[in-house]
Amino acid sequence: xxxxxxxxxxxxxxxxxxxxxxxxxxxxxxxxxxxxxxxxxxxxxxxxxxxxxxxxxxxxxxxxxxxxxxxxxxxxxxxxxxxxxxxxxxxxxxxxxxxxxxxxxxxxxxxxxxxxxxxxxxxxxxxxxxxxxxxxxxxxxxxxxxxxxxxxxxxxxxxxxxxxxxxx
Amino acid sequence: xxxxxxxxxxxxxxxxxxxxxxxxxxxxxxxxxxxxxxxxxxxxxxxxxxxxxxxxxxxxxxxxxxxxxxxxxxxxxxxxxxxxxxxxxxxxxxxxxxxxxxxxxxxxxxxxxxxxxxxxxxxxxxxxxxxxxxxxxxxxxxxxxxxxxxxxxxxxxxxxxxxxxxxxxxxxxxxxxxxxxxxxxxxxxxxxxxxxxxxxxxxxxxxxxxxxxxxxxxxxxxxxxxxxxxxxxxxxxxxxxxxxxxxxxxxxxxxxxxxxxxxxxxxxxxxxxxxxxxxxxxxxxxxxxxxxxxxxxxxxxxxxxxxxxxxxxxxxxxxxxxxxxxxxxxxxxxxxxxxxxxxxxxxxxxxxxxxxxxxxxxxxxxxxxxxxxxxxxxxxxxxxxxxxxxxxxxxxxxxxxxxxxxxxxxxxxxxxxxxxxxxxxxxxxxxxxxxxxxxxxxxxxxxxxxxxxxxxxxxxxxxxxxxxxxxxxxxxxxxxxxxxxxxxxxxxxxxxxxxxxxxxxxxxxxxxxxxxxxxxxxxxxxxxxxxxxxxxxxxxxxxxxxxxxxxxxxxxxxxxxxxxxxxxxxxxxxxxxxxxxxxxxxxxxxxxxxxxxxxxxxxxxxxxxxxxxxxxxxxxxxxxxxxxxxxxxxxxxxxxxxxxxxxxxxxxxxxxxxxxxxxx
Numbered sequence: 141x142x143x144x145x146x147x148x149x150x151x152x153x154x155x156x157x158x159x160x161x162x163x164x165x166x167x168x169x170x171x172x173x174x175x176x177x178x179x180x181x182x183x184x185x186x187x188x189x190x191x192x193x194x195x196x197x198x199x200x201x202x203x204x205x206x207x208x209x210x211x212x213x214x215x216x217x218x219x220x221x222x223x224x225x226x227x228x229x230x231x232x233x234x235x236x237x238x239x240x241x242x243x244x245x246x247x248x249x250x251x252x253x254x255x256x257x258x259x260x261x262x263x264x265x266x267x268x269x270x271x272x273x274x275x276x277x278x279x280x281x282x283x284x285x286x287x288x289x290x291x292x293x294x295x296x297x298x299x300x301x302x303x304x305x306x307x308x
Numbered sequence: 309x310x311x312x313x314x315x316x317x318x319x320x321x322x323x324x325x326x327x328x329x330x331x332x333x334x335x336x337x338x339x340x341x342x343x344x345x346x347x348x349x350x351x352x353x354x355x356x357x358x359x360x361x362x363x364x365x366x367x368x369x370x371x372x373x374x375x376x377x378x379x380x381x382x383x384x385x386x387x388x389x390x391x392x393x394x395x396x397x398x399x400x401x402x403x404x405x406x407x408x409x410x411x412x413x414x415x416x417x418x419x420x421x422x423x424x425x426x427x428x429x430x431x432x433x434x435x436x437x438x439x440x441x442x443x444x445x446x447x448x449x450x451x452x453x454x455x456x457x458x459x460x461x462x463x464x465x466x467x468x469x470x471x472x473x474x475x476x477x478x479x480x481x482x483x484x485x486x487x488x489x490x491x492x493x494x495x496x497x498x499x500x501x502x503x504x505x506x507x508x509x510x511x512x513x514x515x516x517x518x519x520x521x522x523x524x525x526x527x528x529x530x531x532x533x534x535x536x537x538x539x540x541x542x543x544x545x546x547x548x549x550x551x552x553x554x555x556x557x558x559x560x561x562x563x564x565x566x567x568x569x570x571x572x573x574x575x576x577x578x579x580x581x582x583x584x585x586x587x588x589x590x591x592x593x594x595x596x597x598x599x600x601x602x603x604x605x606x607x608x609x610x611x612x613x614x615x616x617x618x619x620x621x622x623x624x625x626x627x628x629x630x631x632x633x634x635x636x637x638x639x640x641x642x643x644x645x646x647x648x649x650x651x652x653x654x655x656x657x658x659x660x661x662x663x664x665x666x667x668x669x670x671x672x673x674x675x676x677x678x679x680x681x682x683x684x685x686x687x688x689x690x691x692x693x694x695x696x697x698x699x700x701x702x703x704x705x706x707x708x709x710x711x712x713x714x715x716x717x718x719x720x721x722x723x724x725x726x727x728x729x730x731x732x733x734x735x736x737x738x739x740x741x742x743x744x745x746x747x748x749x750x751x752x753x754x755x756x757x758x759x760x761x762x763x764x765x766x767x768x769x770x771x772x773x774x775x776x777x778x779x780x781x782x783x784x785x786x787x788x789x790x791x792x793x794x795x796x797x798x799x800x801x802x803x804x805x806x807x808x809x810x811x812x813x814x815x816x817x818x819x820x821x822x823x824x825x826x827x828x829x830x831x832x833x834x835x836x837x838x839x840x841x842x843x844x845x846x847x848x849x850x851x852x853x854x855x856x857x858x859x860x861x862x863x864x865x866x867x868x869x870x871x872x873x874x875x876x877x878x879x880x881x882x883x884x885x886x887x888x889x890x891x892x893x894x895x896x897x898x899x900x901x902x903x904x905x906x907x908x909x910x911x912x913x914x915x916x917x918x919x920x921x922x923x924x925x926x927x928x929x930x931x932x933x934x935x936x937x938x939x940x941x942x943x944x945x946x947x948x949x950x951x952x953x954x955x956x957x958x959x960x961x962x963x964x965x966x967x968x969x970x971x972x
Binding site: 168172176177179185186187189190191192194197225226227228229230231232233237238241242244245246248249252253256259260261263264266267270 | 695
């Protein structure tokens with residue numbers, strides 16, 4: 141299950157637009173990338189990248205300036221956290237309590253799939269048991285003569301169905 | 309002339325009549341008496357008329373600039389265009405709640421009038437539930453969110469509507485979302501009434517099928533239009549930001565989509581009875597929960613104009629709905645037990661089950677990401693954030709699996725299918741998927757996620773087209789008609805099945821548009837007149853600066869030419885405007901759109917010397933999102949055009965459709 145979870149997360153990360161964006165190293169690329177990874181202090185609920193306010197543009201320019209001055213992305217992020225608090229990170233931390241945030245959706249998805257799979261298997265087996273019971277009941281309740289007639293009619297029906305299928 | 313003075317008395321009358329309607333309906337339900345039931349329905353209808361009058365009163369006050377009302381002052385002004393004056397009805401919390409209640413009472417009136425007359429008890433309980441919900445909203449409107457609160461001093465002008473909301477999209481997007489949310493009240497109420505009356509066959513599902521489809525269609529189109537509004541108005545080059553308000557509409561959409569698929573199993577195989585009730589309960593709960601999240605102020609978002617003091621009113625209502633609904637389902641478990649049997653694991657039934665698991669997992673992922681900051685703050689005291697990188701990481705794998713299943717589902721037969729036949733069916737779609745992957749890789753797509761999305765889109769499209777070809781071939785031979793006519797006959801003879809496939813095709817096109825975002829390019833430059841910048845294959849040149857003025861705003865327009873290979877192919881006119889009443893700058897985006905890519909230009913600042921900060925994007929395939937929505941709308945109209953159940957009584961056997969094309 142751990143492998144499956146890891147695979148799911150990997151696919152998610154690979155599929156995300158952030159992962160898809162070319163990892164340019166220029167100051168503008170760094171600013172573009174990081175503005176999608178931090179929440180805007182000026183437009184609650186959206187990242188800096190999506191915030192249309194002038195203050196957001198100014199902060200983006202400051203990030204570009206820091207990148208141009210040779211700051212690493214980690215240093216820029218630390219500076220932003222120092223100025224605006226932990227809430228500026230657009231994702232929960234990947235350690236401590238934050239790991240629950242990351243893992244729970246995967247656990248629910250995999251748990252749900254396993255539960256549904258178990259139910260489906262049980263229902264399929266139940267159907268097989270029902271069918272076996274029905275067959276036994278049917279064999280007990282009809283005479284050999286009736287069974288021969290039934291087999292004949294079934295064969296004729298199948299032949300007709302096959303003919304119709306070809307026409308379809 | 310303002311009818312604002314009629315608003316509050318109308319709400320009081322509506323509240324009294326609705327309460328009376330609930331009590332009479334309850335009397336009718338408990339005593340199974342048609343007299344009180346009919347009287348209750350009439351009282352609810354009269355209540356609806358007074359709610360409508362209150363709505364008319366607020367609209368007339370807005371158009372008459374009756375600034376004695378606080379709401380009119382807060383969300384409109386004399387300079388506001390007439391179309392946007394109407395949008396002010398849902399531009400603020402109080403007005404949008406009144407609009408919600410108008411729709412709720414209107415839909416309740418129609419649904420109760422059309423409910424089968426024979427089943428007094430079911431009709432009466434449905435009226436009790438719908439009337440109870442209306443009473444709650446009327447209580448909110450009378451106390452914490454009164455849109456008719458008057459001001460002691462009447463100002464000469466109002467504050468105007470938020471400039472972001474002054475967009476044509478805002479005239480349609482919120483009403484459609486509300487229509488979707490509110491219309492789910494009808495299947496929810498019928499479901500609860502079915503539980504209360506123990507009429508738990510497929511009757512209530514069939515009775516509310518069109519309402520469910522209508523609600524889902526309105527919500528779907530409303531969500532897409534919200535994306536279109538964000539794309540054309542907000543100026544960040546995207547259409548979906550996983551903002552809590554967006555999530556609030558997306559969560560019930562996910563559970564409702566699971567419900568629409570799951571009811572097919574109950575109707576065809578009489579299975580999933582409990583599950584369907586849980587799904588409709590969850591859908592309606594999430595619709596109200598989303599309203600609570602976004603309007604209580606518990607979460608902050610870009611839509612802060614909707615915050616208000618109503619959270620504590622919603623909490624007990626939500627608790628009653630969830631606990632009461634689940635307790636009712638629990639109490640009826642014996643009656644609800646269906647003989648769940650799968651003939652084979654490789655069957656359409658299994659595909660529907662997998663579909664439900666994925667939709668529910670997706671709904672949980674969105675819900676979890678939306679409420680995690682609240683939980684984290686409650687536990688640790690530190691405010692954390694959950695933004696797009698989290699949602700993309702957890703949602704996209706589930707979304708891709710759903711697209712794959714959308715293609716697989718129609719290829720798998722009901723009851724059972726042998727693996728040999730299955731592999732024969734998926735052979736051509738698989739080849740199409742592989743071909744699309746290779747083509748996309750050769751075209752320069754480097755993202756693994758985007759390649760997978762293109763592969764699944766091709767797989768699913770070919771699977772759906774193959775279904776149409778198989779169906780149409782039969783019509784061609786039997787009726788001796790051409791392909792177009794045969795396809796039309798296929799669609800119209802089995803609207804539920806093929807209309808659903810058209811909706812699926814629309815979803816695939818939307819996903820194609822999403823996948824295109826992997827190739828998005830953006831650049832920012834500060835340009836003076838005559839200067840150029842490069843973005844993707846385009847050279848943008850600042851041609852001209854144009855100033856203008858209207859009663860509402862001062863306009864600064866930058867005319868930009870876009871050249872490709874030295875030839876001018878587009879002229880774009882983005883604006884940076886100052887809205888006078890709000891003293892707020894607002895960018896008007898310019899987009900040159902096409903099936904291959906959009907060139908998207910926004911002016912983020914204009915200096916006094918006329919030089920401007922330009923933010924430009926090249927967004928590949930975004931056009932397909934809107935095209936996909938149009939295809940979805942076509943499929944929805946086919947589904948909705950299917951005749952409703954002819955049976956006069958809820959619970960009576962439905963008429964049998966004999967499909968012209970044999971279902972595998």
